[in-house]
Amino acid sequence: MKGYIQIYTENGKGKITASIGLTLRALSAGKKVFFAQFAKRKIYSEIKVLDLFDTFVTVK
Template sequence: MDKKKVQVYFGKGKGKTTAAVGQCIRAASQGKSVIMIQFLKGKDTDEFSFLLKLEPSIKLFRFEKAHEYYRDLNEEERNEERKNILNGFNFARKVIETGECDVLVLDEILGLIDLDIITVDDIIKLINLKEDYYKLLLTGQNLPEQLVPYMDRISEIVPIKE
């Protein structure tokens, strides 16, 4: 089994999820199993619904139930969605612990830190759960400095012109 590799796509520019999907397709074409868990995307599944055609090589999971984005929800709806998001985070932990896939993508997980749903320490614990999985790929707008030492590859997506 390959050694653990932790990669991140972060920044204010668009394309982080698309870059992660590219990594998923590359891994699947090499015969590796891939799980992508998306956070903070709302229930809008149109953008990446084509990934469903790639099952079982690439499995896509979303735990949120609301159709709106998390930031657009009222306090009561946010509390409910927070539980769903934490279920997704706990599922990610289980995937790593059981070695259920070769590549695990946690799309927009860094945004959970920005929203105080999880902490930097939660991400560090997740990274350190197991040493023998192939790749863990994280995305989000902001990369906390404390996570940098845990990353093997960091790619910043910066808009030059919008």
């Protein structure tokens, strides 16, 4: 099985939005997705959209 890892770092905006966009793109291509968020205490509204895909996406 071949997989890919995407890591978004640094200060500023756009990392969560970019990673969710890539997640949705992978889902539409029939791929499995594991979405991990490190060192965040707050759940952003963008993350909540992944709840709609809870059958396909695991968020940790």
